[in-house]
Amino acid sequence: MKAIQISAYGGPEVLRYVDLPEPVERPGHTLIRVTRAGVNYADTHTTENTYLTPTRLPAVPGGEVAGTTPDGRRVVALVPGGGYAELATARDDLIFDIPDGITDGQALALVLQGVTAWRLLHTSAHLAAGESVVVHAAAGGVGTVAVQLAKHYGAGRVIATASTAEKRKLAEELGADSAIEAGDDLKDRLIEANGGRPVDVVLEMVGGTVFDQSLRALAPFGRLVTFGQASRTASKAIDPVKLMAASRGVIGFWLGHCFGRPATIAEPLQELFRLTLDGVLRPVVGGEYPLSDAAGAHRAILGRGTVGKLVLDPQEAS
Template sequence: MQAWQVHESGEPSEVMRLTETAPPTPGEGQVLLRVRAAGVNFPDALLCRGQYQVRPPLPFTPGVEICGETADGRRVIANPALPHGGFAEYAVADAAALLPAPDALDDAEAAALHIGYQTGWFGLHRRARLRAGETLLVHAAAGGVGSAAVQLGKAAGATVIGVVGGAGKAAVARELGCDTVVDRYAEDVVAAVRQATGGRGADVVYDPVGGDAYTQSAKTVAFEGRIVVVGFASGTVPSPALHHALVKNYSILGLHWGLYPAKQPELVQHCHAQLTELAARGAIRPLVSARVPLAEAAAAVQRVADGVTTGRAVVVPAPENGAVA
């Protein structure tokens, strides 16, 4: 089979190599899956750089999120068990963690559903307890993680403010349903959010960016508001001023979704049921901005690493037996 492998740490476009190799052999409790589609996530870039919290042995195949097919023909969503990731024709995954792919989504959309939307659901509902009528501020609202939070916020009845970088991403955020869009390249984010909220600020801030975005979050969060720290795509990990949180009376909430499958897997199943229902009624649909063949996976990961994509890029290996991607 064909698979992308990383033999040394570095930029994805430089260290990912497309090779011919034998299909992986499942370990105990694992299953072999034919990859129907593999979502490209920022952690894939971090894996290539050797900067992710998990460091698989070299060489490894990145690709942490797939829609796959079991030997008996079931279409499933899975997080491949590294080092045998999803940017390949076959991957392995833990059998107990497989989730049914929603019928309402095609393969590429299903591959883009799991990590981003589970992260959004846990961040907004489990951690921040977002309520209908509240104001939600989403940084990087046109990206893969941000676009999921925008859709989930609208589905929950929130007023959504999306912060983006550039006119093209602003247009995408409006199409996603943001009530207010702030272009950080052209506007003062803090002033724009205060104006949009009548000076009150956002009840919930969803921040997958860190750096300057977190500084803006602290300045725009409302009284008794909640800042959900999801990640640091900017590359800068902020140092929160705890005296500011005390004086302004807001909460800083960390979210590491990857802990839930191990510590509370029943919540992952519950979340997937909620997401499946939302997809069935059209309230959410992953924004797949690019569907690329396996040969272009490294370039797709590099674009995500460089922060120039909108929504989610998905790698779609050549379908077998007429399978629709």
């Protein structure tokens, strides 16, 4: 089968389009013929070996696939690697049927990034009606869903940040009340966008200065949920005394901890499917690449030039 393999750590240049043996189905797992594979920003960490779990070489990246099972079901699945390929195996309890009316791309936009957005708001932030929510990287895979869900769940004001005018326009089209560009004065910009008041919830995956400035913009009892570090730069602002003095909270989230409890993925995913079918939620599929050009997809996502969900097509030659 055709697949993308890495045999050395590095950037997009280490992604090689190769022939590999087909995976062997084993008990408790099902073989999936992949029709689309999802690309996540975390995959760029995988190739660098800078993610939360180590990458053991050689490796086939990819944590999610859509495709068909041997008995003809259309499914979307979470996999512990191996998604960038024509065939993949997934644990039976992490395979979910795709409803009629949902495309492969939409299913991939929801199964990992969509469920992450749902969990950020419900499990980590415990969003209450009327609270203000900041969504950083609001035009990205998690951000596009988080903006819409925050509005749907009653946020009083949703403030999006994005790097270009086009991305900020998309965030507003998806329901953001205000869309701004992050900068050195981000704290002040966030407070200004919230009518002069500190904010209640921040969903943050950039790290570094964006994390630090966002934390300073929190109101008493505000919560910052961190779920990534795209800048590859750590925060310098976490001081327990200052957290206590301002009654602020910092919560970390990683969807990987849900893999051992599949119901924590299945239940939100079914709600996200229903919201999509009802026209309440619009999963954004921002780009499709042939599997052979996985490196191009990684370059695009690292260059911050993409929106929504990126997918790979194993059926398409470059």
